[in-house]
Amino acid sequence: MATGTTYRTGDSPPQPGIPGGTERSRQPSRWLRNLVLLALLAAVLLLAWSWRGLREEALVSTSYGARVACACRFVSGQALGSCKGRIAVAGLGRTASFMMLSEDADARTVKASVPLLASQTATFAADRGCQLEPWAE
Template identity: 40%
Template sequence: MGRSLRWAALVLAVVGALYCAWHWSAWRYRAGMAAGFGARIACSCRYIEGRDLKSCKADFRGLEGMWMVRLSDDGDERAVHASVPLLAARKASYRPGFGCMSDAF
């Protein structure tokens, strides 16, 4: 019984790894889009509207996949960093006269 259980676990691990490998590029693309959107919207919320970052995160409620986006504020640069762990990170900075601009990576 123990040997067949090990084989089943090995097969499940291989299938899981193949599934992740197959979908990885699509996940990275969507994570990049979500992080970029989150950074830009949170930057506008923070530096144009003057709200705190916690209330800005509430603006994403109901948007698919945005629950994974983590936000952090850089007050010295007047920028917001957004990331989806292990997949993508983006930054948007406030520039007077232009508003919040996504920084190129």
């Protein structure tokens, strides 16, 4: 059954429910999706390549942070919050900004940690001062 309407190549007949009838919904192009996937893959590879260096840097940062915070807290008697400022000015690198400090007042310990990378605990004893726990390899 002919309707008398002619369509050129690439045109489509009017679709019901779409104003104007000939507009189609535009989907994201494949090159944009592939570009995003390529960027994510590059980020994962960069993280995997630098993971060991980040872990070592985090171990040094948390060791320094635990030792300094322990001395600040239990030798100097300052609040743990004010001790964070001393660690921040030390220039410990890119992992220091993610360092978290916590204390156990009963055990007289301070724990410094960088999530997923490293943590270190320093313990205060009156006769020895603040000492780090041995590193677990």
